[in-house]
Amino acid sequence: MTELKGALIGCGFFSINQMHAWNDVEGARIVAICDRDPARLKVVGDQFGIDRRYSDAEALFADGGFDFVDIATTVESHRALVEMAARHKVPAICQKPFAKTLSDAKIMVETCRNAGVALMVHENFRWQTPIQAVRKALEAGAIGTPFWGRFSFRSGYDVFSGQPYLAEGERFIIEDLGIHALDIARYILGDVSAVTARTTRVNPKIKGEDVATILLDHKNGATSVVDVSYATKLSTEPFPETLVELDGSKGTIRLTQGYGLKVTNAQGTTTTNVSPKLLPWASRPWHNIQESVYAIQQHWVDQLKRGMEHSTSGADNLRTFALVEGAYESAAKGQTIDVGAML
Numbered sequence: 001m002t003e004l005k006g007a008l009i010g011c012g013f014f015s016i017n018q019m020h021a022w023n024d025v026e027g028a029r030i031v032a033i034c035d036r037d038p039a040r041l042k043v044v045g046d047q048f049g050i051d052r053r054y055s056d057a058e059a060l061f062a063d064g065g066f067d068f069v070d071i072a073t074t075v076e077s078h079r080a081l082v083e084m085a086a087r088h089k090v091p092a093i094c095q096k097p098f099a100k101t102l103s104d105a106k107i108m109v110e111t112c113r114n115a116g117v118a119l120m121v122h123e124n125f126r127w128q129t130p131i132q133a134v135r136k137a138l139e140a141g142a143i144g145t146p147f148w149g150r151f152s153f154r155s156g157y158d159v160f161s162g163q164p165y166l167a168e169g170e171r172f173i174i175e176d177l178g179i180h181a182l183d184i185a186r187y188i189l190g191d192v193s194a195v196t197a198r199t200t201r202v203n204p205k206i207k208g209e210d211v212a213t214i215l216l217d218h219k220n221g222a223t224s225v226v227d228v229s230y231a232t233k234l235s236t237e238p239f240p241e242t243l244v245e246l247d248g249s250k251g252t253i254r255l256t257q258g259y260g261l262k263v264t265n266a267q268g269t270t271t272t273n274v275s276p277k278l279l280p281w282a283s284r285p286w287h288n289i290q291e292s293v294y295a296i297q298q299h300w301v302d303q304l305k306r307g308m309e310h311s312t313s314g315a316d317n318l319r320t321f322a323l324v325e326g327a328y329e330s331a332a333k334g335q336t337i338d339v340g341a342m343l
């Protein structure tokens with residue numbers, strides 16, 4: 001199997017997970033890195049033994065010598081870097097949030113399509129072992145046809161110490177975390193026709209909203225609630241678990257705190273432990289996310305080699321991103337937003 005060569009742009013907080021995962025992924029390795037901050041470039045270059053180091057992405061692309069680029073910067077630079085990759089005909093992975101606005105995201109998808117290069121958004125939450133287990137149970141027909149769901153992420157974890165920029169944006173929880181839960185809702189219950197949302201800010205030290213409650217009308221007639229909070233103090237901190245409840249015509253699924261999958265139907269109730277693996281480089285409680293980083297990156301390589309569309313392609317992610325924008329618009333106007341009209 002030929003090994004693909006990759007370049008990573010953005011050597012910040014989360015890129016360490018991506019670099020560890022690239023070491024584990026079969027069929028690819030990182031040959032060059034780029035960050036405009038020399039200190040970050042040195043930390044990641046030294047830790048992972050990468051000699052080709054760039055402070056400027058244009059210089060990286062001009063030198064070339066890689067088959068794909070992994071863009072792990074924050075959102076401000078995503079459009080420019082994805083367009084740069086398209087210009088150089090290099091397939092690209094782009095971190096979430098994909099873009100600053102839905103119209104930017106649409107242009108990025110179109111640009112890559114016209115250039116004939118693959119584009120995948122690093123939307124990793126649907127790749128978590130427990131979420132995959134929920135989808136498998138549903139697909140196996142364990143609860144019949146689902147008519148209601150809840151996708152819940154409520155925590156009091158201090159995310160601001162590792163990612164200080166999260167305290168500074170006008171928008172916070174829907175754009176940063178809700179985006180993952182909305183993607184899971186789509187992955188499990190299908191696309192959405194309308195979104196209604198309410199938001200609030202509890203933590204006075206941050207600028208954006210840290211609590212959101214979102215109602216989704218799915219195209220198949222199911223209704224779901226996506227509720228996210230970073231202002232919820234619980235006796236056992238669930239970070240970073242997304243809890244799932246599904247009611248179907250023949251039973252129910254509950255993904256409970258501590259990674260228990262409970263399926264109830266006419267045969268009774270079965271409870272399975274669907275804990276993620278603790279990869280050698282991972283650490284609790286992040287291991288659930290870290291394992292999904294490995295899984296999505298392996299998927300990137302496998303699909304690229306087969307020439308097939310990725311589960312979270314840029315085009316797919318437009319439908320998740322529309323829910324983010326729709327939720328903010330709904331909360332601002334106090335109205336239900338037609339998602340179809342946005343796409």
Ligand code: NAD
Binds near residue numbers: 035036073096162163
């Ligand atoms: P960070 O600020 O720690 O790191 C970003 C790095 O990119 C910085 O070192 C910065 O110098 C560099 N950079 C920015 N623009 C650049 C450019 N044009 N050229 C070269 N380098 C540039 O941010 P982070 O916390 O690592 O987050 C990065 C992205 O990952 C964000 O979009 C965030 O939402 C996402 N993220 C995803 C998950 C997940 O589970 N999928 C978790 C955490 C963060």
